Amino acid sequence: MSSTDQLQELANVPKEFFKDGQQFMNRCTKPDKREFLKISQAVGIGFVVMGAIGYFVKLIHIPVNNILVGAA
Template sequence: MAQPKQNVLEAPNKFFEDSRKFLARCTKPSAKEYYEIVRAVGSGFIVMGVLGYVVKLIHIPIRHFITV
């Protein structure tokens, strides 16, 4: 009877222990690393925005020809 109860309590304890170890290994990025990340994310937003705009630009005339 004690085994299932122990399993239920063991999973959260292991999760919190692993989380604590992970956070202990994390470090704050330097200014250079931070700006590289910002530049990568920003360029990704721009690329995805342009791609979405181009796809919408292509689909508007196609949808117009299909419905007319």
């Protein structure tokens, strides 16, 4: 493989990347109201669940930490 072939192949990489990106953007659609609400609800539930898990971990961690520090 000659150096000009390598340069040509290297130059084609960004062209293919942008071509694929353009095709992807053309296929993407803006969500309708129902789909947006569904996604928002899922994200909201995720925030609540992760917050609850963090709260309960902290709730359990504080007394355990006090027992360990008090015993030492």
